[in-house]
Amino acid sequence: xxxxxxxxxxxxxxxxxxxxxxxxxxxxxxxxxxxxxxxxxxxxxxxxxxxxxxxxxxxxxxxxxxxxxxxxxxxxxxxxxxxxxxxxxxxxxxxxxxxxxxxxxxxxxxxxxxxxxxxxxxxxxxxxxxxxxxxxxxxxxxxxxxxxxxxxxxxxxxxxxxxxxxxxxxxxxxxxxxxxxxxxxxxxxxxxxxxxxxxxxxxxxxxx
Amino acid sequence: xxxxxxxxxxxxxxxxxxxxxxxxxxxxxxxxxxxxxxxxxxxxxxxxxxxxxxxxxxxxxxxxxxxxxxxxxxxxxxxxxxxxxxxxxxxxxxxxxxxxxxxxxxxxxxxxxxxxxxxxxxxxxxxxxxxxxxxxxxxxxxxxxxxxxxxxxxxxxxxxxxxxxxxxxxxxxxxxxxxxxxxxxxxxxxxxxxxxxxxxxxxxxxxx
DNA sequence: TCGGGATACGTGGACGTCCAAGCAGTTCGG
DNA sequence: CCGAACTGCTTGGACGTCCACGTATCCCGA
Numbered sequence: 001x002x003x004x005x006x007x008x009x010x011x012x013x014x015x016x017x018x019x020x021x022x023x024x025x026x027x028x029x030x031x032x033x034x035x036x037x038x039x040x041x042x043x044x045x046x047x048x049x050x051x052x053x054x055x056x057x058x059x060x061x062x063x064x065x066x067x068x069x070x071x072x073x074x075x076x077x078x079x080x081x082x083x084x085x086x087x088x089x090x091x092x093x094x095x096x097x098x099x100x101x102x103x104x105x106x107x108x109x110x111x112x113x114x115x116x117x118x119x120x121x122x123x124x125x126x127x128x129x130x131x132x133x134x135x136x137x138x139x140x141x142x143x144x145x146x147x148x149x150x151x152x153x154x155x156x157x158x159x160x161x162x163x164x165x166x167x168x169x170x171x172x173x174x175x176x177x178x179x180x181x182x183x184x185x186x187x188x189x190x191x192x193x194x195x196x197x198x199x200x201x202x203x204x205x206x207x208x
Numbered sequence: 209x210x211x212x213x214x215x216x217x218x219x220x221x222x223x224x225x226x227x228x229x230x231x232x233x234x235x236x237x238x239x240x241x242x243x244x245x246x247x248x249x250x251x252x253x254x255x256x257x258x259x260x261x262x263x264x265x266x267x268x269x270x271x272x273x274x275x276x277x278x279x280x281x282x283x284x285x286x287x288x289x290x291x292x293x294x295x296x297x298x299x300x301x302x303x304x305x306x307x308x309x310x311x312x313x314x315x316x317x318x319x320x321x322x323x324x325x326x327x328x329x330x331x332x333x334x335x336x337x338x339x340x341x342x343x344x345x346x347x348x349x350x351x352x353x354x355x356x357x358x359x360x361x362x363x364x365x366x367x368x369x370x371x372x373x374x375x376x377x378x379x380x381x382x383x384x385x386x387x388x389x390x391x392x393x394x395x396x397x398x399x400x401x402x403x404x405x406x407x408x409x410x411x412x413x414x415x416x
Numbered sequence: 417t418c419g420g421g422a423t424a425c426g427t428g429g430a431c432g433t434c435c436a437a438g439c440a441g442t443t444c445g446g
Numbered sequence: 447c448c449g450a451a452c453t454g455c456t457t458g459g460a461c462g463t464c465c466a467c468g469t470a471t472c473c474c475g476a
Contacts, residue, residue: 038464040415041330042423049415050331050404054222057317063380069388072398073291074310075405078333080288081463082412083281099432102282109265118454122249123258125286127434132456134432154441154454172271179279184411189404190280196282196397198257203392205247207257210447289433307462316425326424335464340426342462361425362471417455428465435459442453 015062038085051075083179094171095141101175103134104143104168107160114159116149125206131158143167157198246293259283291387298386302379303349307334309383311342312351312376315368322367324357333414339366351375 005014039045051074058067096104102124107113115123121131133159138144143164160168176182185193201207247253259282295306304312310332311383323331329339343366346352351372358388359365368376393401409415 039333040335040464041326043326043330045413046330046415049409050333051402051406051409052312054317063384066384066388068395068398068402069384071402072393073295073388075402075409076284076288076291077306078414079405079408080284081333082408082414083284085283085464097431098285105262109262115452118249118251122251122254123245125258125289126432127246127248128455129435129457130433136456137431149454152442152454156455167405176271176274178279180274180281184408185280185404187276189407190276192400193404194259194276194279194283196393196401197287198259199397200290200392201257201259201283205253206286206290207254248434293434305461324424329465334462336425337427338463344426345461357424360424360472364425418473418474418476420475421473424470426469427467430465431463433461436457438455438457440454443451444448446448 004058017060020026038081086179087175089172094167096171100134100138101171104138107144107158108165108168116155116157120158143170246289295383296386298382299379302375304379308342308346309379311346312368312372315352315366316373316376324363324365324367328366
C-alpha cells in the first residue's frame with residue numbers, strides 16, 4: 001500500500017522550476033494540465049494508453065473474458081495513485097498526509113473531539129497499527145493528544161487539539177478548492193463512480 | 209503510499225513453499241464471504257457505511273458542493289485497498305506481489321522478453337526506483353534476469369526467465385479465475401468504471 | 417574535439433499499510 | 447472467585463511508492 005502508495009511530508013527544496021533552470025519568476029508556473037498526478041521517467045509521454053494496450057494483449061492471449069476485469073483492476077490502481085498524488089500535493093505544505101488528514105477530520109466530526117484508537121481504525125477501515133502511526137505523527141505535530149480512556153484501561157483516546165482543528169479546517173478549504181471541486185469529472189460520473197464502489201465495498205463486508 | 213496504498217507478501221507465516229512442515233490440509237479454511245478485502249478491528253462490522261456518514265457530515269458543515277467529491281476520493285481509496293488486497297491474496301502463494309506481477313506480465317508481452325528499466329517504468333507508470341525494487345526481488349526469485357543494454361551503457365535490460373513465464377502464466381490463470389472473472393460488478397459497471405478512469409488518466413497526462 | 421546537460425540506475429530515507437507478537441486490562445464461565 | 451479467552455494498543459518487520467543524491471554514460475552544440 002498499499003498504496004498506495006505515495007506520500008511524503010518533509011521539505012522539498014528543489015522545486016521543478018529551479019531544477020529546470022527556469023529563469024522566470026516562478027509566478028505562474030502554470031501546472032501543466034489540471035494538476036498532474038505523477039508522471040516519471042524523463043522520456044516523452046506515452047503515445048498510447050498503456051492500459052488499453054495491455055487489454056489488447058490480454059485478448060490476444062485468449063483471455064477475452066478476463067480482459068475487462070484486468071483493465072478495471074489496473075485502472076483502479078492508477079486512478080488511486082493519481083488522486084492520492086493530487087491530494088497530498090495540496091496537503092504537503094500543511095504538514096499533513098491524506099491518512100493523517102482523514103484521522104483529523106474523523107475526530108473533528110465527533111462531539112467530544114475524541115475517539116478510542118480502535119474505533120477510529122474501524123471507521124477509517126485501516127489496520128490498527130496504521131492508526132497508531134498516524135496518531136503518533138499528529139501528536140508530534142501537536143494536532144492531536146492521547147489520553148487514557150476513563151472507563152477502559154486498555155483503550156486510548158485520541159483527541160483533536162485546537163491547533164488540530166485549525167489545520168483541519170485550512171486543509172479542508174484547500175482540498176475543496178484545489179482538488180475536489182474542480183470538475184475533473186462530471187457530477188454524474190462521480191455519482192456513478194461512488195455507487196459502483198459502494199457495491200464493491202458492501203460486497204467486501206465493509207457494511208451491511 | 210501511498211498506497212497505496214497497502215501491500216505485503218513476505219511474512220506469510222506458514223511460508224507456503226518451504227518453511228513449515230506440511231500445512232495440514234488447510235483445504236477449506238473457507239474464505240469468509242466472497243474474498244473480503246481487508247477488515248480489521250475485532251469489533252462487529254459497522255452498522256452503516258462510513259463513507260456515506262462522512263458525506264453527511266460534509267454537508268452538515270456546509271461543504272455541500274465538495275461532499276460528492278470527497279466521497280469519490282475516499283471511495284476510490286477504499287476500492288483500491290479492497291481490490292489490491294484480493295489480488296495479493298491470490299498472488300501471495302506464488303511469491304508474487306501485484307507490482308512484481310505487473311512487471312512480469314509486461315515483460316512477457318514483449319517479443320524479446322526484455323525491456324530497459326526506464327521503459328518498463330514508463331509503461332507501468334511508476335517511479336523508476338519502484339522498478340528497481342521489483343526487478344531486484346524478481347531477480348532474487350529467479351523470475352527475471354538483468355542484462356546490460358547492448359547499445360547503451362547506461363541502460364539495463366530486465367529479461368523474463370523461463371521460470372518467470374511459468375509463474376506468470378500460473379498467476380494469470382489464478383487471478384482470472386479468482387478475482388477478475390467473478391462478477392463482483394456488472395460488465396456495464398466495469399466499462400463505466402474504466403471509461404471514467406480513462407478520462408481521469410488522460411487529464412493527468414498519462415497519454416494524449 | 418570537448419565539455420556541459422540530459423539520461424539511466426542504484427541507494428538511502430520517509431511514509432503508509434499490513435501482519436505477527438507481546439503486554440496489559442477486561443470478561444466470562446465453571 | 448479465579449483463570450482462560452478476548453480486547454486494545456504498541457512495536458518491529460516487510461513491502462511498495464516516492465524523492466533526493468551520486469555515479470556512469472550518452473549526446474549535442476560551441
